[in-house]
Amino acid sequence: MNATKxxxxxxxxxxxxxxxxxxxxFTSPFELLIAVMLSAQATDVSVNKATRKxxxxANTPDKLLALGEESVADYIRTIGLYRSKARNVIATCEILLAQYGGEVPHTREALEGLPGVGRKTANVVLNIAFGQPTIAVDTHIFRVANRTGLAPGKDVRAVEAALEKFTPPEFRQDAHHxxxxxxxxxCKARRPECWHCAIEPLCEYRPKTPPPDL
Known part of the structure; x- marks a missing residue:
């Protein structure tokens, strides 16, 4: 896809x-961090249902730490991998309190040093909580970038690099959203809904998917 498209x-x-x-x-950077950690291999809907309770x-590091791993696990039981996520939440709270005064750090390196926080989670937190123009690549973005021709790449890091290179600066902050x-x-995985896609004329995916009744 060329720059004009x-x-x-x-x-x-x-x-x-x-x-x-x-x-x-979420209502704070810490709540966002925890929610994004919980969203790995889970839907936002399922995470919201758990965090609403x-x-x-408990919505601060000290309160979650006081709640304990077993109680956290009970709250997030309906989310996939809930036991390992509960363990990571508690370990992250311990580090935030010991090293960062209970605050969420503002750098990717520090965020990726937290248990259960990878590059995608760090990019989401940096973008949403701290206004940094990072682009977090998940399975949806990986698919759209490759399918449309916007920023093809064979893995998520390659797609992230391509999006960072080719996304005009004024769109960087909101691009991943x-x-x-x-x-x-x-642009769904099994059947992209090309028939009502606003960017269909620009998309390089072939063949386009017809409406279900055709």
Whole structure:
């Protein structure tokens, strides 16, 4: 995809959703960090259901630490890999209190040093909580970037690098929001809904998918 089409693609997504918001529910950088950690191999809907019950009880490192691993596990039991996630949540709280005064660090290196926090989670937190123009690549963004021709790559790091290189600066802050929502609701894995896709004229995916009744 050339630069003109890439710009047009982002302009189209921006016109449809000028101020995109994450679907995870949170009220602080710490709540966001925990929610994103829990969302690995799970849906945002399932995470929100769990955190709506847990965060009113404990939503700071010291409160979650006091709650304990078993109680955290009980709150997030409906989320995949809940036991290992509960263990990572407690370990992360311990590190935040011991090394960062209970605050969420602002650097990728520090975030990736927390248990259960990988590059994608770090990028999400840096982007949403701290306003850094990072681009977090998940399965939806990986699919959209490759399928459309926007930023092809054979793995998530290659796609991230391509998106960072080719995304115009004015779209960097919101790029991953637009792409993840597009992948989640339109450019779906099994059957992309090309028949009502706003960026279909710019997309290089062939063949386009017809409506279900055709």
């Amino acid at each position: 890439r710009r047009a693609l982002y302009e189209t997504l921006q016109s449809l959703n000028p101020h995109p918001k994450p679907e995870l529910e 847990m965060f009113p009880v 637009w792409l993840i929502l597009h992948g989640r609701y339109v």
